Amino acid sequence: MSAVIAPVRGSAQEITRADPRFSVPASYAIHTERLARHFSGVPAVDGVDLRIPPGEIYGFLGPNGAGKSTTVRMLCTLLSPTGGRALVAGHDIAAAPGRVRLGIGVALQDAALDPKQTGSELLRLQGRLYGLGNRALVRRLAELAELTELGDALDRPIGTYSGGMKRRLDLAAALVHNPQILFLDEPTTGLDPASRARVWAEIRRLNQQLGMTIFLTTQYLEEADELAHRVGIIDHGRIVAEGTPGELKRSVGTDVIVARVDGDPAVALPLVQAVPGVRGAEAHGGELVIATGDGAAAISGVAVALAKCAVAVRDLTLRTPTLDDVFLELTGSHIERKNGKEDLS
Amino acid sequence: MTAVTYTTVPPASREVIRARPAGFLHDLAAISGRALRAVPRDPAAVIPPVFIALFFFVVNIATLKKLTGNHPGFNYTSFEMATAILLGVTGISRAPALVLDVQTHYLDRLLLTPVRRTAILIGHMTADVTVSAVLTAPILILGAILGVRFPTGPLGIAAFVLMASLWSLAFAGFSYAIALKTGNPAAVNSAFLLFFPFLFLTSSYVPRGQLSGWLSTVAGFNPVTYLLQGLRSLVLGNGWQWLQLAQAAAAIAVVGLISMTLCFVALRGRVKRNSQA
Numbered sequence: 001m002s003a004v005i006a007p008v009r010g011s012a013q014e015i016t017r018a019d020p021r022f023s024v025p026a027s028y029a030i031h032t033e034r035l036a037r038h039f040s041g042v043p044a045v046d047g048v049d050l051r052i053p054p055g056e057i058y059g060f061l062g063p064n065g066a067g068k069s070t071t072v073r074m075l076c077t078l079l080s081p082t083g084g085r086a087l088v089a090g091h092d093i094a095a096a097p098g099r100v101r102l103g104i105g106v107a108l109q110d111a112a113l114d115p116k117q118t119g120s121e122l123l124r125l126q127g128r129l130y131g132l133g134n135r136a137l138v139r140r141l142a143e144l145a146e147l148t149e150l151g152d153a154l155d156r157p158i159g160t161y162s163g164g165m166k167r168r169l170d171l172a173a174a175l176v177h178n179p180q181i182l183f184l185d186e187p188t189t190g191l192d193p194a195s196r197a198r199v200w201a202e203i204r205r206l207n208q209q210l211g212m213t214i215f216l217t218t219q220y221l222e223e224a225d226e227l228a229h230r231v232g233i234i235d236h237g238r239i240v241a242e243g244t245p246g247e248l249k250r251s252v253g254t255d256v257i258v259a260r261v262d263g264d265p266a267v268a269l270p271l272v273q274a275v276p277g278v279r280g281a282e283a284h285g286g287e288l289v290i291a292t293g294d295g296a297a298a299i300s301g302v303a304v305a306l307a308k309c310a311v312a313v314r315d316l317t318l319r320t321p322t323l324d325d326v327f328l329e330l331t332g333s334h335i336e337r338k339n340g341k342e343d344l345s
Numbered sequence: 346m347t348a349v350t351y352t353t354v355p356p357a358s359r360e361v362i363r364a365r366p367a368g369f370l371h372d373l374a375a376i377s378g379r380a381l382r383a384v385p386r387d388p389a390a391v392i393p394p395v396f397i398a399l400f401f402f403v404v405n406i407a408t409l410k411k412l413t414g415n416h417p418g419f420n421y422t423s424f425e426m427a428t429a430i431l432l433g434v435t436g437i438s439r440a441p442a443l444v445l446d447v448q449t450h451y452l453d454r455l456l457l458t459p460v461r462r463t464a465i466l467i468g469h470m471t472a473d474v475t476v477s478a479v480l481t482a483p484i485l486i487l488g489a490i491l492g493v494r495f496p497t498g499p500l501g502i503a504a505f506v507l508m509a510s511l512w513s514l515a516f517a518g519f520s521y522a523i524a525l526k527t528g529n530p531a532a533v534n535s536a537f538l539l540f541f542p543f544l545f546l547t548s549s550y551v552p553r554g555q556l557s558g559w560l561s562t563v564a565g566f567n568p569v570t571y572l573l574q575g576l577r578s579l580v581l582g583n584g585w586q587w588l589q590l591a592q593a594a595a596a597i598a599v600v601g602l603i604s605m606t607l608c609f610v611a612l613r614g615r616v617k618r619n620s621q622a
Contacts, residue, residue: 078453101459102364112450116383116442128375129458131365140362157386173454177364 029054029089029181029213030075036083036237037070044070046237047084052215052230054180057207059228059245060217061323067237068217069109072185075215076106089180102130105179109186111170115159119150119169122158123176130177144172147202164195171202181213182206188223196223203227221323233327240330245323252321252329253279255295257302259288260314268309275301284328286314291321364459372460376468377475380439384476391437395480398433399487402426406491409550419552420581426488427576428549430509431569433484434477435540438517439469440524440533447528447615456616466521466612470514477513481506493580501579504590511597512572516543518604525611543569568596 030052037045045067052058062068073079075088077097086093089103114122123144127137145154148168153161158169167187174182184203188196204227206212218224224231225245233241233248241248261268265283272281272290277298281290288306292298295318306313327333367375384391402425410421446452455465485493485502495501520536527533546563547570548556556564564570575593578586 076457078456098366098459101457102366104457106454106457108450108453110450112454114379114446114449114451116386116445117379121379121382125375125379126454126458129367129372129455129460131367131371131459132362136362178362179364 028052028087029056030058030086030215031088032075032084032086034084035071035074035081035086037067037074037079038082043237045074045081048234048237048239050086050232050239052213054213055207055211056229057203057214057216057227059224059231060215060234061219061221061224061231061327062217062234063219066234068219068234069185070237071234072106072108072183072215072217076104076183077101102177103180104183105174105177105181106183107167107170107174107185107187109189111163111166113158113166113170113173116157118157119148119154119161119172120145122169123154123172126173126176132177140176140178144176147175148172149198164191167191167195167199171199175206178210179212181215184214184216186217186219188218188220200227221327225323231323233323233330235327235331241326248323248326249321252325253291254293254320255291255298256319256321256325257288257290257292257295257299258317258319259290259302259306260286260316261288261306262286262312262314265311268306268311271305271309272302275305278302282329282332284332289325289328295319366459369461369464372464373468373471376455376460376465377471380442380469380472381475383439383442384472387442390439390441391476391480394435394437395433395483398429398484401432402429402484402487405429405550412551420493422488422491423493423580424552424577425550426484426493426580427573428544429484429488430481430505430576431512431544431549431573433480434509434513435516435544436520436537437477437480437513438473438520440517440520440536441530443469443521444524444528444530444533447524448530452615462612462616463609466525466608469521470517473517474510474514477510478506481509495580496583497579497585501585505576505579508572508576508593508597511601515597515601515604516540518601518608522604522607522611525608525615528615543567548573568600571596 028051030050032048032050035045035048035050036043048067048071050058060068060071070079074081075086075093077088077093077100081094088100091099091103093100117125120141123141124137127140132140145151148154148165148171150165150168153165158166161169167190171184171187174184187203188199191199200223203214203216207214216224216227228245230242230244231248232239241251243251259265259268265286265288268288269281269283272278272288275298277292277294278301279291279293281288283289290298290302299316299318303313303316306316405425405428406422409425443452446455452465456462485506495505497504516539519539520533523529523536524533546560547553547567548564549569553561553564553570553574571589571592574589575596578589578593582589
């Protein structure tokens with residue numbers, strides 16, 4: 001008999017309820033209720049509710065320090081929650097962490113690899129620890145070699161790999177046992193565009209061909225937009241919005257006009273909000289962000305209104321909304337600016 | 346919520362790969378196999394101790410043999426081989442590699458698998474015992490060349506190697522405890538400091554009867570004194586000397602009990618700290 005890679009699918013019927021005190025139906029690949037983690041009384045994750053059905057790519061978007069990695073570390077049993085509950089692959093992360101580990105694969109933010117082992121030694125060890133027999137292991141290694149495109153490099157020490165090669169090997173290590181659920185914690189951070197595109201293609205393939213549930217944390221807006229069926233936006237440990245990327249962007253408006261001005265943009269708000277077709281406007285830093293149903297029709301009126309307010313307009317842009325606009329509307333700051341600020345600190 | 350259609354590949358008639366707990370022995374074999382594969386790639390961890398042991402074996406014989414040679418029936422080369430063996434195997438451990446696992450987050454990858462947490466530690470220790478046993482070979486060979494003979498025969502050699510390896514394991518427990526507690530390679534290297542009181546406040550170079558004053562008293566409390574007596578009984582006596590062997594075993598057991606308690610407490614602390622960090 002030969003082996004084929006097929007996921008152990010978790011249907012609503014197959015997933016068992018590990019903890020009878022858990023009062024919600026266990027029909028999700030990942031299900032959390034008020035999940036929380038405090039460090040010395042400071043909340044890193046503060047009551048996160050997630051309901052992720054099997055087979056979904058869920059994008060968990062937020063700036064650095066928002067609580068993304070802490071949430072992932074709890075869901076994959078590396079970190080104990082201080083509050084709430086979570087079922088992953090049908091099992092309670094606190095009551096049955098061993099069963100959870102059998103059903104999940106994890107690629108953490110920093111590729112967790114042993115630089116002195118070769119790539120194939122590392123994958124073989126992973127397979128053995130997941131109880132794979134020799135025949136299954138040989139077949140799986142061949143498949144993962146194809147996936148990682150590492151070729152002969154698999155027989156070299158991992159310490160000689162480039163960052164992109166390490167990422168691909170780390171992903172392969174997460175997949176060696178063919179998990180139901182794959183956690184990817186910022187899988188493309190630090191990768192060049194070509195490597196990022198390859199990782200995106202692989203994530204899509206795993207989801208579409210194998211039906212794998214994928215929990216993807218990212219700080220890149222376009223990554224969540226491109227890959228995720230649904231996106232949860234987290235800030236300060238709380239989910240501030242959730243929906244499909246389209247739904248979230250539509251919540252801001254069909255079009256967005258952004259005016260960068262010198263001085264205080266708030267003085268222009270009353271006149272701009274009165275322009276026909278403008279649904280709403282907000283001032284953030286040196287910017288006015290104006291939501292409208294028809295940007296082409298409204299932009300000239302906005303320009304006239306700004307001129308009347310005597311604010312110097314540096315540029316005026318019309319575009320479709322992005323997830324950053326959603327984040328801006330919900331939190332009052334740009335996600336990318338937050339990341340930049342934290343990167344400098 | 347928008348409904349999404351998911352395409353899945355159903356399990357075909359071919360074998361499906363499923364994760365399952367591998368079992369403690371499989372975990373142990375996998376972890377110790379990894380640790381053993383790493384040994385030849387890290388020769389700096391094993392060559393210096395053996396070199397030091399061989400060097401002092403030869404130098405000490407050349408320096409001290411004449412001073413002790415006037416005792417009839419006393420063979421200083423055989424006497425000194427036990428010290429050389431302990432110099433070679435004390436401090437042999439993969440604890441620095443475990444620190445590297447903490448630093449590279451590879452320990453997290455291991456903790457994400459269903460592996461038993463104790464198997465991670467015991468797997469490393471199994472490798473240590475194997476390495477220690479192998480490292481006794483060059484010292485035994487040099488001893489044979491210099492005229493050391495085992496009146497207890499091949500079984501005596503086996504007992505000699507076994508006691509040296511178990512001592513190495515007992516001492517390694519301190520290194521693992523420090524490694525897991527601190528995750529700091531410099532702190533692990535400092536475990537070597539423990540080596541000095543153990544190996545020098547005892548009858549390493551002269552028979553215990555020739556120690557005097559406070560050193561004789563301290564040596565009485567040093568478990569290595571009894572370990573050396575047990576090892577020497579296999580090469581100096583006229584056969585099996587069970588009392589001395591039992592005392593040596595007890596000395597290893599006492600040190601091992603303390604060090605293993607410390608390192609398994611440290612392991613529990615590390616796993617807990619990881620889950621609370």
